[in-house]
Each structure stands twice: as C-alpha cells, then as structure tokens.
Amino acid sequence: MCLAVPGRLVEIMDRGDAAFRAGKVDFGGIRKEINLAYVPEAEIGKYVLVHVGFAISVIDEDEAQRVFKYLEELGGFQEELGEIPQ
Amino acid sequence: MKFLSEYRDQKAADQLAQAIRKKATRPWTIMEVCGGQTHTIVKSGLEDLLPHDITLVHGPGCPVCVTPLELIDKAVAIAHRPEVIFCSFGDMLRVPGSTKSLFDAKAEGADVRIVYSPLDALKLARTNSERQVVFFAVGFETTAPANAMAAWQADHDHIENFSLLVSHVLVPPAMEALLSSDNCVVQGFLAAGHVCTIMGYEEYFPIADKHKVPIVVTGFEPLDILDGILMTVRQLEEGRHEVENQYARATRREGNRPAQERIIEVFEVVNRQWRGLGEIPASGFQLRGRFQKYDANRRYPFSGEPARESPECISGLILQGIKKPHQCPAFAVKCTPENPLGAPMVSSEGACAAYYHYGRRQANDRIQPELSGFPSR
Numbered sequence: 430m431c432l433a434v435p436g437r438l439v440e441i442m443d444r445g446d447a448a449f450r451a452g453k454v455d456f457g458g459i460r461k462e463i464n465l466a467y468v469p470e471a472e473i474g475k476y477v478l479v480h481v482g483f484a485i486s487v488i489d490e491d492e493a494q495r496v497f498k499y500l501e502e503l504g505g506f507q508e509e510l511g512e513i514p515q
Numbered sequence: 516m517k518f519l520s521e522y523r524d525q526k527a528a529d530q531l532a533q534a535i536r537k538k539a540t541r542p543w544t545i546m547e548v549c550g551g552q553t554h555t556i557v558k559s560g561l562e563d564l565l566p567h568d569i570t571l572v573h574g575p576g577c578p579v580c581v582t583p584l585e586l587i588d589k590a591v592a593i594a595h596r597p598e599v600i601f602c603s604f605g606d607m608l609r610v611p612g613s614t615k616s617l618f619d620a621k622a623e624g625a626d627v628r629i630v631y632s633p634l635d636a637l638k639l640a641r642t643n644s645e646r647q648v649v650f651f652a653v654g655f656e657t658t659a660p661a662n663a664m665a666a667w668q669a670d671h672d673h674i675e676n677f678s679l680l681v682s683h684v685l686v687p688p689a690m691e692a693l694l695s696s697d698n699c700v701v702q703g704f705l706a707a708g709h710v711c712t713i714m715g716y717e718e719y720f721p722i723a724d725k726h727k728v729p730i731v732v733t734g735f736e737p738l739d740i741l742d743g744i745l746m747t748v749r750q751l752e753e754g755r756h757e758v759e760n761q762y763a764r765a766t767r768r769e770g771n772r773p774a775q776e777r778i779i780e781v782f783e784v785v786n787r788q789w790r791g792l793g794e795i796p797a798s799g800f801q802l803r804g805r806f807q808k809y810d811a812n813r814r815y816p817f818s819g820e821p822a823r824e825s826p827e828c829i830s831g832l833i834l835q836g837i838k839k840p841h842q843c844p845a846f847a848v849k850c851t852p853e854n855p856l857g858a859p860m861v862s863s864e865g866a867c868a869a870y871y872h873y874g875r876r877q878a879n880d881r882i883q884p885e886l887s888g889f890p891s892r
Contacts, residue, residue: 430578430606430864431551431657431709432735433765435518448667448777457516464634467660467774476518478712478765481604481661482632485774486712486765488518493764496742497521500530 433480435488436463438471454479518764522736523559523886531741532564538748542568544700545747546693546836548686549655549707550577550864551735557869559737563881569744572700572836573869575689576707578654579606579862580834581789582682584822587612590680593649593815594625600643602636603651605629610861613822617651633665633679640669640677649811652679657709659683659800660774663781666806680811681801684787686710687718688798694726698837703747705733705740708762713778715770719758727756734762737886781806790824790858791831828857833866839878840870847876 436454444451447466454463454477463477468484471477477484547553553573556562562571575581591612594601601617608618608629621627626646630636633650640648652662662679669677686707693699706719711732719730729750733743743761750757760766778800787799802810824830827845832838840846840859850856852868859865863872874880 430604430653430862431549431576431655431707433657433709433712435516435765437517446671448664448671464632464661464664466664467771467777469773478709480657480709482634483661483664485657485660485709485771486767489764493518495763496531496738497527499742500527503530503534 431480433478433485435476435478436461438473438475438477438484441465441473452484454484519736522734522738524738525886528564528737528741528886531738531745535569535741535745535748536566538745538752539566539568540752542570543702543748543751544570544572544836545703545705545744546572546574546701547705547733547740548574548576548690549710549735550580550862551709552705552707552733552740553577553866554864554869555735555737555740557873557875559886560873560881561737561740564741565744569748573833573866574693574836575789575792575834576655576686577859577862577864578658578682578684579610580830580858580865581684581791582607582610582653582858583788583790584612584824585819586680586682587616588819588822589812589817590617590651591615591620592817592819593680593811594620594627595623596647596815598647599626600639600646600648601625601627601651602630602639602648603627604653606862606864607651607653610858611855613820633662634668637665637669637674637677640674644676646676648677649815650677650679652681652683654683655686655707655710656714657707657712659778659782660713660771663777666781666802666809667777669809670806678809678811678814679802683782683800684789685784685798685800687722688795689789689792691722692792692795692798693835694722694728696835698835700836701728703729703751704731705743705747706730708732708734708739708766711760711762711770712766713771713774715768716758716760716766717768723756723758729756730758732758732760732762732766734765791834825856830857830859830867833859840867841875841877841880843867847871
C-alpha cells in the first residue's frame with residue numbers, strides 16, 4: 430500500500446495554485462501525469478518518488494550510492510585480508 | 516529502472532548477508548513494520564540469506580490488514596446505494612467484511628471502481644455531477660498527503676458530490692503499543708521508509724530512547740532491507756539504541772514539510788480501532804473543521820450489526836509478531852487467499868498471504884533466494 434516508485438521528471442505544467450502543480454514523470458518508458466505540489470524543489474531531469482499520483486520526494490542521487498560505496502570498501506578490505514567476498 | 520533494479524543485485528545482497536553473519540554473535544529478533552517490506556522479504560527469500568539466529572517478525576504495517584471489519588461493512592453498504600460511485604485502491608476490494616467484500620458488491624451490481632489516485636476519484640466527481648463519488652481513504656502517513664489533497668481540492672473547487680470514507684492509521688503509536696505489550700518480542704525495528712519520507716523520523720527518537728530499541732528507517736528493495744538489518748544488528752551488538760536512516764536517498768530527518776502542512780490543515784488526530792490489535796490512542800486521522808462536510812461517515816449514517824471476527828483467525832498475534840502464519844491451525848487449510856478468514860491473508864502485503872504465495876507453508880519451508888529476477892511491482 431505504501432509502494433512508491435521512482436521516475437524521471439520530464440515536464441512541468443503550471444496550473445496556477447501550487448496545489449495543482451503537475452508534471453509528466455517517465456517510469457522506464459511509461460509516462461504519467463503526477464501532482465508535484467509536495468516537491469516544489471523538483472526540477473526537470475531529476476528523479477522523484479511517486480505514490481498514488483503524487484511525487485513525495487526528490488531522490489538524493491549521492492545518498493543513493495551509499496550502500497554501493499560501503500560494499501566497495503568492504504570488498505577492498507576483505508581483499509586486503511586475503512578473503513574473497515562471496 | 517534506475518534507483519530500483521540496482522537494489523536487487525544478487526552479488527551485493529550476498530555481500531551484505533555475509534557482513535550480517537560476521538556481525539551477529541547472538542540471536543536477535545527484528546520487526547519490519549511495513550507490509551511492503553514483508554512482501555519483499557518473503558518474495559525474495561531474504562530470511563534464508565540471513566543467519567538462523569536473526570528472526571524477522573512481520574509488523575502491522577499493512578493498512579488493508581488493519582482496517583476494521585465494521586468499516587468494510589460500511590463501505591459495502593455505501594457502495595450499494597444507487598447514486599454512489601464507490602472508488603477504492605484495488606487491494607481493498609477483496610477484503611471480506613462480515614458477509615461480503617466490495618468485490619461481491621460489485622458483482623451484485625454496485626458501481627465500485629478501482630482508482631490509482633484519490634485525484635482520479637475527484638475527477639470522476641467532476642465529470643459525474645449527478646452521482647455521488649465516495650473514495651475509500653485507507654492508508655498510513657504515506658498516503659495521507661494524497662487523500663488530504665483530494666479533500667482540499669474538492670473544497671477549493673466547491674465540488675459537493677465527493678466524500679471520503681477515512682480509515683487513516685499512524686505508525687508510531689502502533690509501534691509504541693507493540694513495545695508496551697507484555698508479550699513484546701521485538702528487539703529492533705526496521706521503520707517504514709515511505710511513512711518517514713512524509714513525516715520524517717524525529718518522532719521515533721523518544722520511542723527508541725524509552726524502550727531501548729534501535730530503529731532504522733529502511734527502504735523497500737532487497738538491498739535496502741539487508742542494509743537496514745545490518746545497521747540494526749550493528750546497533751544491537753554494540754548495545755546502542757539509536758534512530759538511523761538507511762533510506763536517505765528518499766527520506767530526510769524533517770520529512771516532507773509541504774505534505775505535513777497539508778495533512779495538518781485537513782486532518783486531525785483521533786483514536787483508531789486497528790483490526791487484530793484493538794483501539795490505539797491517537798493512532799489515526801479524521802477530517803477536521805471545514806473538511807468534515809466531505810466525511811462519508813457523516814453523509815451516510817450506518818446502522819449495521821456489530822461485526823464479528825472469525826474465532827479461528829489469530830491475526831492479532833500475527834500482526835504483533837508473536838506467531839508466524841504457519842503456526843496458525845487454519846493457515847493454508849481453512850484460510851487461503853481465495854477464502855480468507857482474516858485480513859493478513861487478503862492483501863498481498865499481509866504476512867499470511869505472502870507466506871502462502873511464496874511457498875512458506877510450513878515452518879521448515881525454505882525459499883531459494885532470488886533477487887535478480889525480482890520483477891518491478
């Protein structure tokens with residue numbers, strides 16, 4: 430129920446009141462009109478997280494890499510110790 | 516898809532599982548709060564990647580599962596009114612009330628429609644001015660800004676033939692209730708990432724502090740969940756009980772302020788009944804002030820019989836993590852997704868349905884971990 434899916438914002442439509450601000454979001458080729466009222470900072474080209482027709486967050490692309498950076502460090506550390514990561 | 520498929524990488528999952536195995540020296544019991552997380556865990560077989568000492572228990576975070584039977588009965592009664600177009604998210608349709616589900620009502624001729632967004636229901640009200648459109652506003656904090664916006668836009672545009680049957684519940688009071696129970700087995704929590712995307716996670720600090728439990732805000736993909744478990748186990752092993760954020764790509768400490776402001780404008784906090792758990796103080800939302808004219812509860816007074824749960828269903832124990840689905844005598848025998856006795860068997864996010872669908876019918880059933888083929892949901 431709390432499922433939210435990331436998609437790329439490709440177009441912003443100004444509809445007067447901020448509550449009606451909307452945009453087109455591309456989900457791997459499928460485009461849907463999404464309400465942008467809750468992400469005033471969203472810019473075209475950025476990824477937004479969408480739940481039931483509303484963008485609820487702009488994806489932080491640096492933070493998105495955190496787990497992979499950690500795993501890289503972990504892999505390097507294990508190699509130093511002569512352990513091969515599974 | 517970007518920011519989705521990379522979090523389903525099998526090799527990275529194996530590395531994280533190995534890191535958890537290295538860190539865990541004792542048995543630990545961790546609850547994932549959200550039904551979406553339960554679904555990922557069971558579907559991708561994550562429990563079988565973990566050391567046997569780590570037990571995951573599946574929390575009450577499925578709004579479909581905790582919606583009281585009475586409210587389903589009320590929804591069915593409203594849907595049967597000839598002037599009503601009754602709109603709902605798809606997963607509420609099959610939930611059985613005392614005698615029937617919304618799906619049964621639809622089969623009997625009621626105008627029941629599945630919508631993707633509450634704004635789709637509002638659009639139906641705009642284009643069907645001779646009908647009454649009622650939206651079943653079910654959900655946790657994640658869905659509250661969307662439902663609040665539907666009421667706000669209806670008010671802004673003076674749309675009279677629209678109302679909301681609200682069944683909104685809040686996660687922190689349920690966590691507090693679980694932790695305060697004498698039977699509590701939970702030593703650490705994976706908090707629901709998208710709930711915190713909206714509300715932030717400051718309200719978890721007093722809970723972590725009071726009950727001395729680590730709480731890690733966690734995402735929904737297999738790597739997110741393994742990473743969240745690793746962070747929780749690290750805290751447990753080191754004797755810490757802090758609030759940490761695994762899901763920082765989508766969730767900030769303060770949450771989404773514009774969404775919170777709209778929620779507060781439209782909703783007020785009330786006591787709510789949770790199916791399987793009973794009444795929890797200050798654990799839900801209802802429409803406030805000028806938005807109460809959109810409350811379907813007020814518009815359609817209901818005088819049905821008090822609903823009675825199946826005496827065989829142990830969903831309360833399942834939702835508290837005290838019993839696993841396969842420990843219920845009715846599980847997969849009298850209670851199946853086709854004929855559910857209780858709500859956790861109905862929603863795909865319910866623990867019982869997830870266990871049933873993905874082959875965990877008995878205690879010793881194992882699921883071959885399979886992440887790479889994990890499809891987009």
